[in-house]
Amino acid sequence: MDYSLETASLDTLSCDCLILGLYQDQQLSASAKTLNESTQELLAKIIARADIAGKNGETVLINAVPSNTIDRILLVGLGENQPLTIKNYRKALVSAINSLKKTTISTVVCTMADCAVIDVDSAWKTRQIIEVFSDTVYQFTTCKSDKETDFNIKHLVIASSDNELALAKTGLQQGKAIAEGINLTKHLADLPGNICTPSFLADQALALAKTYTKLEVSILEEADMVKLGMGAFLSVSRGSRQPAKLITLNYQGGEANSKPIVLIGKGLTFDAGGISLKQAPGMDEMKYDMCGGASVLGTLLAAAQMQLPLNIIGLVPSSENMPDGDANKPGDIVTSMAGKTIEVLNTDAEGRLLLCDTLTYAERFNPDVVIDLATLTGACLVALGRVPSGLLGNNDDLCDSLIAASITANDSLWRLPLWEEYQEQLKSNFADLANIGGKDAGTITAACFLSHFAENFNWAHLDIAGTAWRTGNNKGATGRPVPLLIQYLLNKAYG
Ligand code: BES
Ligand code: MN
Ligand code: ZN
Numbered sequence: 001m002d003y004s005l006e007t008a009s010l011d012t013l014s015c016d017c018l019i020l021g022l023y024q025d026q027q028l029s030a031s032a033k034t035l036n037e038s039t040q041e042l043l044a045k046i047i048a049r050a051d052i053a054g055k056n057g058e059t060v061l062i063n064a065v066p067s068n069t070i071d072r073i074l075l076v077g078l079g080e081n082q083p084l085t086i087k088n089y090r091k092a093l094v095s096a097i098n099s100l101k102k103t104t105i106s107t108v109v110c111t112m113a114d115c116a117v118i119d120v121d122s123a124w125k126t127r128q129i130i131e132v133f134s135d136t137v138y139q140f141t142t143c144k145s146d147k148e149t150d151f152n153i154k155h156l157v158i159a160s161s162d163n164e165l166a167l168a169k170t171g172l173q174q175g176k177a178i179a180e181g182i183n184l185t186k187h188l189a190d191l192p193g194n195i196c197t198p199s200f201l202a203d204q205a206l207a208l209a210k211t212y213t214k215l216e217v218s219i220l221e222e223a224d225m226v227k228l229g230m231g232a233f234l235s236v237s238r239g240s241r242q243p244a245k246l247i248t249l250n251y252q253g254g255e256a257n258s259k260p261i262v263l264i265g266k267g268l269t270f271d272a273g274g275i276s277l278k279q280a281p282g283m284d285e286m287k288y289d290m291c292g293g294a295s296v297l298g299t300l301l302a303a304a305q306m307q308l309p310l311n312i313i314g315l316v317p318s319s320e321n322m323p324d325g326d327a328n329k330p331g332d333i334v335t336s337m338a339g340k341t342i343e344v345l346n347t348d349a350e351g352r353l354l355l356c357d358t359l360t361y362a363e364r365f366n367p368d369v370v371i372d373l374a375t376l377t378g379a380c381l382v383a384l385g386r387v388p389s390g391l392l393g394n395n396d397d398l399c400d401s402l403i404a405a406s407i408t409a410n411d412s413l414w415r416l417p418l419w420e421e422y423q424e425q426l427k428s429n430f431a432d433l434a435n436i437g438g439k440d441a442g443t444i445t446a447a448c449f450l451s452h453f454a455e456n457f458n459w460a461h462l463d464i465a466g467t468a469w470r471t472g473n474n475k476g477a478t479g480r481p482v483p484l485l486i487q488y489l490l491n492k493a494y495g
Pocket of ligand 1: 375437
């Protein structure tokens with residue numbers, strides 16, 4: 001899909017469909033008023049017939065328009081006639097786009113940057129229109145013979161006024177970059193485990209480095225990790241025939257001496273549980289156990305394309321977790337890169353074994369902050385469901401900035417406590433730490449485990465087990481938490 005801006009008067013535009021807003025007090029949006037005048041009060045007639053009341057998310061598609069160039073008008077309800085909340089703005093956009101499903105509509109002009117939204121500017125609105133369009137039309141067809149999708153939209157034109165044009169241009173450039181990043185994240189996540197292996201992810205990272213000059217990529221092989229003493233990470237990959245990779249993406253967009261933001265993404269391309277084998281139902285979804293890693297790739301792509309004035313390091317420890325004659329056994333004790341010994345009481349708590357060594361590795365970058373993203377615990381679904389990602393960390397400022405970004409990005413987070421009382425649950429009779437903390441507070445004890453390896457920097461952990469993909473009939477990757485991470489980076493760069 002291509003995205004562009006247009007400032008010309010609406011009644012002069014040619015398109016298959018023009019999207020216009022209507023408030024529930026039956027007031028037309030500014031753009032809709034203009035069109036109403038140039039179409040012999042067409043919209044007023046539709047409203048008078050009570051075909052649409054203007055409640056948020058209602059839509060009516062008007063198929064015949066007295067205009068030579070505009071083929072159709074989609075009226076979208078915005079709700080109360082006051083500045084919209086971010087959530088309602090997105091809801092209205094999603095319904096608008098969904099009502100174009102299974103139509104032949106190819107060129108769309110969206111005027112919804114003309115309605116007021118609380119606390120955001122035109123750059124944000126333009127960006128959001130692109131993000132929501134791109135997200136809604138995404139479909140995974142790579143492995144289907146029939147590549148036809150539900151939407152035929154090829155061109156999205158965002159209407160802007162002359163005085164908002166500079167902001168809209170910023171939003172356009174950012175929106176395109178973010179949509180591309182999110183699409184990469186979703187695509188990699190939706191690919192099956194037999195295609196998307198650790199080596200495949202490493203190749204994807206190398207391809208990114210070819211496209212963006214400020215992005216460098218290096219890959220650590222298992223032999224390199226042996227030299228570094230990454231015994232926890234390697235103990236997991238020993239059970240798999242696919243070689244593990246530790247991917248480093250280095251984006252240098254900032255001053256040479258400015259400390260980098262380090263993003264670490266769990267990259268388990270399949271988590272069968274190992275010898276502590278998972279149950280069969282739903283196990284296919286463990287192809288999504290690399291969503292943290294895919295989010296790091298998508299975020300770095302977007303950052304590089306936006307040329308953010310920041311230094312960012314992306315680290316993706318990638319492996320499979322499989323049952324095998326050489327796999328970790330419950331009770332095995334492994335030695336992490338930090339020197340701490342770990343008793344592997346459950347081989348299915350493998351993510352933390354990769355992450356602990358990667359956290360230690362992150363120290364060498366002298367980070368400003370380290371943020372890890374991981375589909376780490378089923379317990380996060382029990383605690384928070386599929387609405388917010390879990391947030392835990394050792395620095396309040398960092399956690400507060402992430403929460404602020406999550407609100408603007410509509411990619412919610414909820415903080416859980418990382419109190420020392422919980423550390424009790426990780427005691428082992430035989431090693432420095434156990435890799436599980438019993439049945440209570442599983443998301444917190446997983447973060448407690450990681451905290452031992454994050455003592456030397458400001459660190460936050462996002463548990464994305466409930467948010468990185470949807471289950472059920474609508475199964476598919478969401479691209480979360482890329483929107484939140486990008487907003488955090490934008491705030492850091494320009495905020
Ligand atoms: N990747 C899983 C977590 C997961 C499970 C995410 C279900 C999303 C849906 C992780 O590696 C895991 O297996 N965690 C265990 C930890 C337990 C053994 C302490 C879990 O959550 O059951
Ligand atoms: Mn597991
Ligand atoms: Zn896992």
